[in-house]
Amino acid sequence: MASHAAASDEPYRKLALSVGFLSITVSALVAHASPATGYELSIYTMTPSLVWVGLALAMSVSLSVAFAPTSDDGSWSRSSALVLGGTAMTVLAGLPIIRGYHFFGHHDAMTHLGWARGIADGSISPFSLLYPGIHTLSVFINSIVGIPIRHALLLVVLLSTLAFVVFVPLSVATLVPDSLAVAIATFGAFLLLPVTSVSTFMHPHAMTQTILLFALFVFVLLKYVTAEEGRSMGIPFLVAIVAVAAVVYHPQYVAHMLVVCLAICALQFFVPRIPLVSRRTTVRRIADHQRLYGLTLFVFGIFLLWSANHGFFSGFAGRAVSSAVEYLLTGSGEAGTSIAAQGGSLSAIGASLTEAFLKLFFPHLVVTLLAMAVITTAFLAGRPARFPDVAATTVYLATGLAGLTGLFVVYFVSVTSEMYFRVFGLMMVFAVILASIALHESIRSLSAVISPSAVRTVAVAFFAILIVTSTAALFASPYTYGQSHHVSETQMHGYETAFANADDGIEFAGFGRAPDRFSDAIFAAETRTSTHATVTPETFEDGPADYYGTDRYLVVSQVDRDRELVAYQGLHYSEHDFDSLDNHRNLDRVHSNGEVTTYRVTTDA
Structure with missing residues (x-):
């Protein structure tokens, strides 16, 4: 009966999707017809209201259709709804391009613009830079498409964002081959949680773009470990390509990749050898998975070859480790002092650290709690077991998170304390994948005992709140006690x-x-x-x-x-x-x- 009702609603879904695509088209055209005429303190208030109305309508249609119960014939409407939502996010993330900003990005972004210009005119060799990835890609786009370097860099930012939006749901689909899970993961990716506007940004910033591409690394990692023997021949080559590209984008990012890989290698080597633990279903599944030893060694070799020629160990890594040791010996850290100072500044203008935290990190907090729930379930009960690889890979991701948490602590107590939010961005890639699995399991379980329509209505409202709160803080503005990076x-x-x-x-x-x-x-x-x-x-x-x-x-x-x-x-x-x-x-x-x-x-x- 439910399947028949879903099929009968299909024409209405198609009509709603048509309205959604029309609204997003109007939004893009209105935004393009309203270019910035001078510096804009906030992209939110200076973009015409009609643009936001169109984006909100399109995202509402996308959410409603994607979470509506469907028959087999309804898979087209769900896929179209996800494309609609992705298009809305593309317009949102691409507003600086659509609205004709001369450039978008202060601080590091200006230096990246100079390096890209230097590579383009031949005055700078890309091999002399520690991380020439976004610069060489922008020069390539400039030479192929013919747009200015400054706009090519903004396009690189948009492409990195789209890569994150694509590979998060693909990662979840590898573990949970269910269209509802893919829909949940897609909307989770729309939150763009790795971008915090604190030390990761929606403008040219090499570390931010590599963090967003971390979703690609997680995807190939999950594909490799879960592939059946004899069917993973091409995946190591894909991992190799991703590793080489990653080290060019930012070798520090590869160092973080290595922490994750080494943590998983230790798990694969030691846990199946522990007598009492080895009998558990989850551990037996881990024992059957592909080993990461060889790929980890390859990634380490690429990282060592590139970073050794650029003084990475004697520079950044040396400062981080030495200052962390100094903190342990003397207790003199900088992060706590910095947070206290920022709290005092917020109080001086009538705000609070709690208010600023909720504006910036409320969606992160919710997603982190969901991720912790699925991790706890996997460790204690070996579930969710609806799909065979979920529990085992949850343990992998939790182990990788533990390694990144160690890095977070090192950065927090060292002179590189501003870096801890960048590690936090990497952790959010794992968190949104795990949270998507937790939500999928919750929706499926609740729908078996109460009205599926009611459950999915709550899910739509849940994502609507998170998307609004996350996108409101996506670009720096006075709302988050900052200013736009418009140039x-x-x-x-x-x-x-x-x-x-x-x-x-x-x-x-x-x-x-x-x-x-x-x-x-x-x-x-x-x-x-x-x-x-x-x-x-x-x-x-x-x-x-x-x-x-x-x-x-x-x-x-x-x-x-x-x-x-x-x-x-x-x-x-x-x-x-x-x-x-x-x-x-x-x-x-x-x-x-x-x-x-x-x-x-x-x-x-």
């Missing part, structure tokens, strides 16, 4: 003019080392710029001439004003501070284009 053409031109007209030998000063980053982007030097000074509250208190003590160019942009006065609500600088620059002694305005103003600081000496 307008006027802003770029302002810095180009400032550098071009500067007297030789006089350095710049700016907020947050912005002159260094724009210098990287404009001059495309292989070595990061570090010669320019920063602006601090003391710069205004003492006066720029007295504070710096030497002649300088002081650059102030609209980004700086909006960030400090709107996003940070005047926490560090007031509007009076910015306005007073025109009245400071020994400070002369030499250029302004409406978004970037350059002052000449002249000392009395």
